[in-house]
Amino acid sequence: MDQLYREAIIDHYKHPRHKGHLPDPDIHYHDTNPFCGDEVTIELKVEDGVVVDAAFDGRGCAISQASASMMMEEIIGMPVEELRQWTKEDILDMLGIEIGPVRLKCALLPLKALKAGLWGLEEWPE
Amino acid sequence: MTTQAPSPDFVQKLAEIRAQFPVLEREVHGKPLIYLDNAATTQKPLPVIQALDEYYRRYNANVHRGVHTLSEEATAAYENARLRIARFVNAPSPKQVIFTRNATESINLVAHTWGRANLGPGDEVLITEMEHHSNIVPWQILQEQLGFTLRHIPLTSQGTLDLSQLDGLVNQRTKLVSFVHVSNVLGTVNPVARLVEAARSVGAKVLIDAAQSVPHMPVDVQALGADFVVFSGHKMAGPTGIGVLYGRRELLEEMPPFLGGGDMIREVKLSGSRWNALPYKFEAGTPSIAQGIGLGAAVDYLNQVGVDWIWEHERTLVRYAYEQMSQVEGLRILGPGPEERGGLIAFTLEGVHPHDLAAILDMDGIAIRAGHHCAQPLHDRYGMVASARASFYLYNTLEEVDKLVAGLEKAVDVFAL
Ligand SMILES: Cc1ncc(COP(=O)(O)O)c(C=O)c1O
Numbered sequence: 001m002d003q004l005y006r007e008a009i010i011d012h013y014k015h016p017r018h019k020g021h022l023p024d025p026d027i028h029y030h031d032t033n034p035f036c037g038d039e040v041t042i043e044l045k046v047e048d049g050v051v052v053d054a055a056f057d058g059r060g061c062a063i064s065q066a067s068a069s070m071m072m073e074e075i076i077g078m079p080v081e082e083l084r085q086w087t088k089e090d091i092l093d094m095l096g097i098e099i100g101p102v103r104l105k106c107a108l109l110p111l112k113a114l115k116a117g118l119w120g121l122e123e124w125p126e
Numbered sequence: 127m128t129t130q131a132p133s134p135d136f137v138q139k140l141a142e143i144r145a146q147f148p149v150l151e152r153e154v155h156g157k158p159l160i161y162l163d164n165a166a167t168t169q170k171p172l173p174v175i176q177a178l179d180e181y182y183r184r185y186n187a188n189v190h191r192g193v194h195t196l197s198e199e200a201t202a203a204y205e206n207a208r209l210r211i212a213r214f215v216n217a218p219s220p221k222q223v224i225f226t227r228n229a230t231e232s233i234n235l236v237a238h239t240w241g242r243a244n245l246g247p248g249d250e251v252l253i254t255e256m257e258h259h260s261n262i263v264p265w266q267i268l269q270e271q272l273g274f275t276l277r278h279i280p281l282t283s284q285g286t287l288d289l290s291q292l293d294g295l296v297n298q299r300t301k302l303v304s305f306v307h308v309s310n311v312l313g314t315v316n317p318v319a320r321l322v323e324a325a326r327s328v329g330a331k332v333l334i335d336a337a338q339s340v341p342h343m344p345v346d347v348q349a350l351g352a353d354f355v356v357f358s359g360h361k362m363a364g365p366t367g368i369g370v371l372y373g374r375r376e377l378l379e380e381m382p383p384f385l386g387g388g389d390m391i392r393e394v395k396l397s398g399s400r401w402n403a404l405p406y407k408f409e410a411g412t413p414s415i416a417q418g419i420g421l422g423a424a425v426d427y428l429n430q431v432g433v434d435w436i437w438e439h440e441r442t443l444v445r446y447a448y449e450q451m452s453q454v455e456g457l458r459i460l461g462p463g464p465e466e467r468g469g470l471i472a473f474t475l476e477g478v479h480p481h482d483l484a485a486i487l488d489m490d491g492i493a494i495r496a497g498h499h500c501a502q503p504l505h506d507r508y509g510m511v512a513s514a515r516a517s518f519y520l521y522n523t524l525e526e527v528d529k530l531v532a533g534l535e536k537a538v539d540v541f542a543l
Pocket of ligand 1: 230231306338358500
């Protein structure tokens with residue numbers, strides 16, 4: 001259990017960073033995980049190809065919400081081009097826990113929203 | 127911590143029951159499995175596992191078709207299972223026990239056959255706000271095609287049906303009242319007699335979703351007075367892939383067939399076909415033979431233990447669990463008090479999302495369900511997205527309830543950080 005819920009995860013869950021909305025975001029993307037009802041909205045401010053501010057809003061389990069909160073801290077200051085290349089491994093490194101296939105969906109929901117936003121997708125192709 | 131010391135007979139009986147379920151010997155994350163997800167599906171006892179094994183090893187053959195020995199043995203075993211299942215729920219005849227894949231398919235069968243033949247614009251189908259999706263979505267699909275109105279009986283804040291408007295909800299336009307016997311989320315045991323009487327007074331038909339009652343309490347389909355009763359084999363110690371639709375004879379006779387194919391016809395000409403007699407009219411194609419035989423073994427096993435005993439045992443478990451869980455800080459139980467519910471408790475724990483809770487308990491070998499339990503409208507009604515649920519069956523123990531409660535306390539601590 002201590003593996004799945006290390007302190008940092010619970011800390012981010014209970015005290016989410018950059019939670020809320022940006023006044024005038026350049027990128028806005030909302031996504032849900034229909035299986036468990038997790039929700040994440042991601043908003044980004046981009047200048048010269050670099051993320052200068054970011055915020056998320058959402059509700060759901062500790063894994064999905066901590067993943068979003070940690071992601072916000074990571075991405076501010078990063079070039080959009082680099083973030084577009086982010087993978088599952090980047091998120092798992094960030095979370096620092098091992099996750100089974102079912103909960104992986106929760107962990108990756110913020111990444112899914114981020115990437116869709118960065119690529120300008122209206123909706124994820126199925 | 128249990129209030130009364132159980133009798134030696136009881137201890138012995140429970141030990142014998144547990145010994146019949148091989149999976150209970152297993153460990154999960156190094157802890158003995160505590161399986162509390164019985165409303166989703168139950169574990170299988172040796173007699174059921176052996177019945178499947180024996181069919182495949184000794185007399186695997188198609189039914190109703192061959193004249194060779196294996197086919198005759200398979201047909202006899204399969205039809206004999208149907209007979210014992212009919213007796214288990216006191217159906218007047220095995221012809222009224224239609225085998226389906228599960229409760230969901232049984233409801234869809236009624237929607238597609240009886241529904242298509244009997245529903246149209248101006249008609250109403252009445253369900254409740256506590257239905258499983260399987261008793262909502264088939265009617266919504268049909269409603270789009272046939273143009274009838276789908277209405278529902280709302281819920282009280284206590285998690286029971288609000289019958290104050292029943293007189294208006296059941297009216298001359300009502301053609302069907304379709305409701306769950308025991309809720310898979312609230313545990314509520316619904317007032318069948320009252321609802322059946324209301325439906326009868328306007329000539330409406332009644333469908334009862336007995337997926338969470340037939341496995342746990344004595345159910346007599348004739349005493350219920352419903353036109354249709356549905357349930358799933360896998361929730362009553364039987365295999366997956368086999369379910370039941372019980373129906374009143376006259377209705378089943380009148381209804382058009384469901385799927386077309388082999389077995390369901392009496393005579394096929396290229397110019398047209400005639401339907402087979404009950405129950406085969408509704409059973410097109412090669413059925414789930416092993417599973418039907420397995421469900422027969424399951425009802426024998428449940429009879430041997432005693433369905434009354436199972437119900438009483440679950441009452442003991444749910445009373446105790448209700449009392450113990452109520453003492454966990456921040457824990458909120460959905461639905462009515464222990465005397466008005468079946469053997470399950472859905473709940474939320476403040477500050478801990480149900481999925482996190484289920485994951486934490488899993489680390490202690492405790493299996494519970496987290497999510498909306500296929501009852502989203504019910505969760506919406508109480509302003510929730512998801513809940514956690516512990517559901518009991520004959521093999522669960524009071525000690526397992528203690529471990530569940532200890533696991534909940536631990537989750538509170540982990541998240542108290
Ligand atoms: C009350 C109720 N109705 C219907 C069903 C559907 O059962 P199945 O998935 O076996 O068709 C369930 C099971 O989840 C249930 O709890």
